[in-house]
Amino acid sequence: MSAGNMRLTLKVWRQSNTDTQGGFESYNLDGVSPDMSFLEMFDILNEQLIEESKEPVAFDHDCREGICGSCSMFINGQPHGPLKGVTTCQLHMRTFKDGDTITVEPWRSGAFPVIKDLVVDRDGFDRIISAGGFVSVNTGNAQDANNLPIAKEDADDAFSAAACIGCGACVAACKNASAMLFVSAKISQLALLPQGQAERSIRAEKMVAQMDAEGFGNCTNTHACSAECPKEISFENIARMNREYLGAKVSSKVV
Amino acid sequence: MATSSRLDARIPQGSLEDKWEKYKSSVPLVNPSNKRNIEVIVVGTGLAGASAAATLAEMGYKVKAFCFQDSPRRAHSIAAQGGINAAKNYQNDGDSVHRLFYDTIKGGDYRSREANVHRLAEVSGNIIDQCVAQGVPFAREYGGLLSNRSFGGVQVQRTFYAAGQTGQQLLLGAYSGLQRQVGMGTITMYNRHEMLDVVKIDGKCRGIIARNLITGELERHSAHAVLLCTGGYGNVFYLSTNAMGSNVTAAWKAHKRGAFFANPCFTQIHPTCIPVSGEHQSKLTLMSESLRNDGRIWVPKKQNDTRAGIAIPEEERDYYLERRYPAFGNLVPRDIASRAAKERCDAGYGVGSSKLAVFLDFSAAFHRYGQGEANKNNVTNAPESQILEWGKAVVKEKYGNLFDMYKQITGEDPYEVPMRIYPAVHYTMGGLWVDYNLMTTVPGLYSLGEANFSDHGANRLGASALMQGLADGYFVIPITVGAYLAGEIRTGHISTDHEAFVNTEKEVKERIEKLISIQGKTSPELFHRRLGKIMWDKCGMARNEKGLKEAIAEIRALREEFWSDVKVMGKIGDFNPELDKANRVADFIELGELMCIDALTRNESCGGHFREEYQTEEGEALRDDENFMFVSAWEHIANEKWELHKEDLIYDNIKIAQRSYK
Numbered sequence: 033m034s035a036g037n038m039r040l041t042l043k044v045w046r047q048s049n050t051d052t053q054g055g056f057e058s059y060n061l062d063g064v065s066p067d068m069s070f071l072e073m074f075d076i077l078n079e080q081l082i083e084e085s086k087e088p089v090a091f092d093h094d095c096r097e098g099i100c101g102s103c104s105m106f107i108n109g110q111p112h113g114p115l116k117g118v119t120t121c122q123l124h125m126r127t128f129k130d131g132d133t134i135t136v137e138p139w140r141s142g143a144f145p146v147i148k149d150l151v152v153d154r155d156g157f158d159r160i161i162s163a164g165g166f167v168s169v170n171t172g173n174a175q176d177a178n179n180l181p182i183a184k185e186d187a188d189d190a191f192s193a194a195a196c197i198g199c200g201a202c203v204a205a206c207k208n209a210s211a212m213l214f215v216s217a218k219i220s221q222l223a224l225l226p227q228g229q230a231e232r233s234i235r236a237e238k239m240v241a242q243m244d245a246e247g248f249g250n251c252t253n254t255h256a257c258s259a260e261c262p263k264e265i266s267f268e269n270i271a272r273m274n275r276e277y278l279g280a281k282v283s284s285k286v287v
Numbered sequence: 288m289a290t291s292s293r294l295d296a297r298i299p300q301g302s303l304e305d306k307w308e309k310y311k312s313s314v315p316l317v318n319p320s321n322k323r324n325i326e327v328i329v330v331g332t333g334l335a336g337a338s339a340a341a342t343l344a345e346m347g348y349k350v351k352a353f354c355f356q357d358s359p360r361r362a363h364s365i366a367a368q369g370g371i372n373a374a375k376n377y378q379n380d381g382d383s384v385h386r387l388f389y390d391t392i393k394g395g396d397y398r399s400r401e402a403n404v405h406r407l408a409e410v411s412g413n414i415i416d417q418c419v420a421q422g423v424p425f426a427r428e429y430g431g432l433l434s435n436r437s438f439g440g441v442q443v444q445r446t447f448y449a450a451g452q453t454g455q456q457l458l459l460g461a462y463s464g465l466q467r468q469v470g471m472g473t474i475t476m477y478n479r480h481e482m483l484d485v486v487k488i489d490g491k492c493r494g495i496i497a498r499n500l501i502t503g504e505l506e507r508h509s510a511h512a513v514l515l516c517t518g519g520y521g522n523v524f525y526l527s528t529n530a531m532g533s534n535v536t537a538a539w540k541a542h543k544r545g546a547f548f549a550n551p552c553f554t555q556i557h558p559t560c561i562p563v564s565g566e567h568q569s570k571l572t573l574m575s576e577s578l579r580n581d582g583r584i585w586v587p588k589k590q591n592d593t594r595a596g597i598a599i600p601e602e603e604r605d606y607y608l609e610r611r612y613p614a615f616g617n618l619v620p621r622d623i624a625s626r627a628a629k630e631r632c633d634a635g636y637g638v639g640s641s642k643l644a645v646f647l648d649f650s651a652a653f654h655r656y657g658q659g660e661a662n663k664n665n666v667t668n669a670p671e672s673q674i675l676e677w678g679k680a681v682v683k684e685k686y687g688n689l690f691d692m693y694k695q696i697t698g699e700d701p702y703e704v705p706m707r708i709y710p711a712v713h714y715t716m717g718g719l720w721v722d723y724n725l726m727t728t729v730p731g732l733y734s735l736g737e738a739n740f741s742d743h744g745a746n747r748l749g750a751s752a753l754m755q756g757l758a759d760g761y762f763v764i765p766i767t768v769g770a771y772l773a774g775e776i777r778t779g780h781i782s783t784d785h786e787a788f789v790n791t792e793k794e795v796k797e798r799i800e801k802l803i804s805i806q807g808k809t810s811p812e813l814f815h816r817r818l819g820k821i822m823w824d825k826c827g828m829a830r831n832e833k834g835l836k837e838a839i840a841e842i843r844a845l846r847e848e849f850w851s852d853v854k855v856m857g858k859i860g861d862f863n864p865e866l867d868k869a870n871r872v873a874d875f876i877e878l879g880e881l882m883c884i885d886a887l888t889r890n891e892s893c894g895g896h897f898r899e900e901y902q903t904e905e906g907e908a909l910r911d912d913e914n915f916m917f918v919s920a921w922e923h924i925a926n927e928k929w930e931l932h933k934e935d936l937i938y939d940n941i942k943i944a945q946r947s948y949k
Binding site: 085087097148169187225 | 345375421450454569692810813865
């Protein structure tokens with residue numbers, strides 16, 4: 033229950049809206065406890081700003097338990113900060129030292145325009161899923177769930193890919209702003225399962241086409257995406273996606 | 288007692304087992320060409336909302352879906368951890384539709400409606416089929432078949448799961464179905480939109496007023512039916528396991544437009560959450576109930592024992608759940624496990640620096656699983672350290688993400704020391720009153736999932752929230768909404784120029800202007816925190832008459848203060864999370880008062896509602912079936928004024944008993 037005694041300097045990106053130019057503002061913050069999460073530290077900053085009748089910093093957040101994928105801070109040059117496998121909301125201040133200066137920016141990518149301060153528009157991800165990230169099965173059409181056994185290994189691999197939270201850290205980490213880790217995770221999940229086979233080829237083609245249309249960049253194999261992914265989604269998914277895509281293109285029916 | 292004439296649950300005739308089947312084959316239908324001209328609004332995109340929107344669109348209705356998050360995939364169903372129940376009997380342990388029905392009614396302490404619960408149990412199996420067909424990667428056994436585990440209040444294994452991320456996988460399944468329809472143009476998705484009112488024309492719900500959270504503009508949307516799938520109101524307590532944005536606003540606006548609010552005092556306090564660490568805390572994090580499959584809960588036998596958990600020898604530990612409830616042990620239902628933890632801590636046996644925590648210990652499980660691995664590999668002389676190593680690997684596969692989360696938040700490694708846990712607000716059984724069709728008391732306005740009150744009585748069993756959300760969305764509403772919409776085929780498109788839309792939008796606009804014009808001294812966050820403290824102290828795990836009366840007076844004063852001293856920064860026509868929060872907190876304050884009134888009126892203890900005046904000698908909840916076997920449905924009359932309507936609960940198929948898990 034110790035009262036916080038860390039002092040920090042925060043350099044935070046402030047931007048009124050998509051069409052205005054933004055810039056960094058510096059804030060001094062006292063009374064930070066090492067047990068606070070990074071977002072709770074921002075709550076304190078915002079209360080301080082309100083006290084001073086200044087507008088609080090806008091940032092996306094919701095579940096604060098690392099699963100909804102809302103939070104999206106670029107902290108000291110790394111998406112979700114310095115720890116591996118941790119979202120911003122699960123990053124705790126004990127990771128930092130008293131007296132630190134911390135720089136916080138939004139995700140940077142042309143395909144993720146800034147809405148305000150640290151909030152970006154990630155609608156492109158939804159549109160990529162709409163293009164093919166599903167199994168076309170209407171409610172009521174399913175057979176008994178145990179009629180089709182699935183090898184545990186395949187189910188586990190599919191689950192590992194499906195653990196993606198859609199936060200966009202992969203895009204923010206990539207120098208090309210590539211979304212291939214996100215897209216490949218969904219393609220892999222469904223390619224690994226028998227239920228995904230019927231639409232396997234067309235899914236790969238359509239999702240990749242939508243990814244390109246959104247303006248995400250290409251992959252140049254730096255592996256920054258999987259290194260920074262808070263759910264540690266494997267880079268292997270990108271290799272699988274490339275195989276799926278090439279296979280699909282050979283027999284393409286898409287015109 | 289007699290059910291209020293204002294409440295008609297529209298329960299179909301016939302035997303319990305036949306009701307739903309007969310209903311389905313006799314409910315009016317809307318033909319495909321008419322469906323194309325009928326519009327349905329779905330508010331909220333969690334399990335209930337996403338599954339309803341996708342299914343209704345597949346059937347041919349024109350759907351508009353709304354969520355306040357930046358993507359429908361982020362709704363808080365995503366955070367559900369442990370699993371989803373279904374009466375598949377894949378484990379051959381005697382499960383059946385009747386047993387799931389019975390467990391749910393008993394678990395709810397005989398305060399839920401038989402017909403609804405039976406239907407839920409009937410469709411539960413189809414949910415698993417549907418999810419698997421969508422590519423939901425449930426946990427499987429080596430033979431390739433689906434795996435199950437146990438949850439509280441149940442003696443069979445009927446819970447399907449995907450590690451500790453079942454909600455995520457189920458929601459992403461429903462979300463993929465929704466996005467598929469968005470791609471086909473049958474659903475129009477409005478993300479970053481918050482519903483701020485219901486529009487009624489001639490007594491029927493005809494649409495909503497929503498705020499575009501990016502531009503701040505108010506929008507009018509009309510429809511022939513509106514489905515509120517907006518989740519629960521646990522955040523009235525400020526600290527809860529809910530997401531920061533989870534709120535009651537949509538349901539509350541519906542309530543103020545005529546939808547009765549049922550059993551608001553029935554809230555679920557979940558026994559296994561990470562304890563509060565300090566004043567800065569913004570939310571609490573659940574440690575899944577599935578952990579109670581393998582973890583043992585204990586406190587020291589000695590009061591005020593300050594030794595570390597691992598330093599306390601076996602014979603000085605009190606496994607109080609196993610001691611008090613030998614039949615169910617650590618897997619008693621949530622309300623019982625929570626109260627038992629509170630009882631031990633209040634009596635001075637709590638652990639950790641705050642003394643408001645008990646241990647959840649896996650050391651026995653490490654040993655048991657490690658020994659199992661040794662047996663599997665024919666190793667007879669492995670040292671204990673090796674056995675524990677193997678056991679930890681097995682536990683990691685089952686609950687790895689939960690252990691990681693615990694370590695991240697507390698800074699302690701639960702593979703080495705027992706977890707510290709304490710109860711926290713998690714779920715709300717109460718919600719908008721609905722009939723068998725899931726329609727509220729406002730024609731054309733429906734409520735699904737946690738937002739309604741219908742299936743869990745006074746206490747929800749673990750892994751049943753996911754089941755209910757998906758049952759309502761995939762299998763119930765697509766059928767029942769036809770009963771109403773069949774009468775709407777001649778209505779045609781509803782114009783948003785109607786004066787009801789104009790007037791409602793004006794009221795919403797005036798409230799927003801008022802909020803921002805006050806410019807007092809206190810932020811919405813601080814008001815929320817104060818409300819939460821009143822609610823937790825006086826309407827939390829234990830309630831009494833004196834405390835509830837005090838709470839009502841304090842909440843009224845808080846409300847007055849809020850409307851004269853709130854300080855909302857930023858502008859109206861802008862992206863403004865402070866304004867969103869102020870709107871939500873204002874509604875939470877009103878709800879808090881009604882919760883206390885409901886708790887004060889219900890002079891009995893049942894499930895999560897524990898009135899200290901009504902308990903057995905052993906400290907168990909003491910129901911009063913003679914006087915309180917009813918649903919409390921509250922009608923909003925005016926500010927701080929409600930009228931109670933009662934719906935009698937009739938049990939024709941279950942023998943009512945004192946709930947016992949001993």
